[in-house]
Amino acid sequence: MELRHLRYFVAVADHGGISHAAERLNIAQPAVSRQIRDLEFELGFDLLLREGRRVVLTDAGRTFAERARSILRDTEDAAEAARRISTGEAGSLRVGLLEAASWAGHLPLTLNRFKRRHDGITLDIRPMSSVAQVEAVLAGEIDAAFVYRQDNISNEALAVHPLRTDNVVLAASKDLVFDGDELLTLEDIDGLPIVSFPRSVAPAYHDQLFGALKSIGLETQIVQEAVDETTMLSLVSAGVGCAFVNSTNMQRPPLGVQFRQVNGLSVPIEFLFLTQKSPGSLTQLLTNTVLEIDA
Secondary structure, X not given: OOHHHHHHHHHHHHHOOHHHHHHHHOOOHHHHHHHHHHHHHHHOOOOXXXXXXXXXXXXXXXXXXXXXXXXXHHHHHHHHHHHHHHOOOOEEEEEEEOHHHOOOOHXXXXXXXXXXXXXXXXXXXXXXXXXXXXXXXHOOOOOEEEEEOOOOOOOOOEEEEEEEEEOEEEEEEOOOOOOOOOOEOHHHHOOOEEEEOOHHHOHHHHHHHHHHHHHOOOOOEEEEEOOOHHHHHHHHHOOOOEEEEEHHHHHOOOOOEEEXXXXXXXXOEEEEXXXXXXXXXXXXXXXHHHHHOOO
């Protein structure tokens, strides 16, 4: 049974006969008659009673016509929904992001431009760590991710688009007074209590950061751990300690927190946009928007 069988039969039911249906369908009457006979043969019962040139629906035919109309409507609705998605008029995208990177640069510019162009597409925004985002893209749980480079990024399984490179700065309470406005030295920061994050949150970044701190001779004194930079900055503001954080946080400085660069300390942090190797059409629209942005 094919959709054309249903269309031909519904046309006969709606227009009161095979000849009228053939005119409406713009095909030859024998072709309509043949398709109806094939449908009845496949079903194993009559849908029409032939009374000369006139046809009447059987009881089974009336029930079948109701269901066939519903199927055809659903098919048309499905085709229209798919068309709207294929043209970027509708659909949904699951996008992971980092709060620390959402205040300026590629991420907010991309989301703003994408929504203005494709307001029919719903963005399901999911704040997640970089490691969790990478795992979610690989598992098909999200469609795209804005992350900092991690050890679990597979160039074989993922399309990786570098966007920019950030660095680290020291976040300290404004109550902490440093001499001058120049770069801080090891002597300025030696012995300061440090708020940090567990290695499990971002192993590659953790090792890179603490390796760089060791290289300038700093022996860190960790007094508190927090799983994200928002919490770390809250602790800094409260005077619990200082923290080495991504420089992108300078775009949204919390009250009571100052940011300072440290002489000799450089931890380049590559910001990336990730999708699966063969993204869907909506994800490709988002990718196109990302790559247009010159932040």
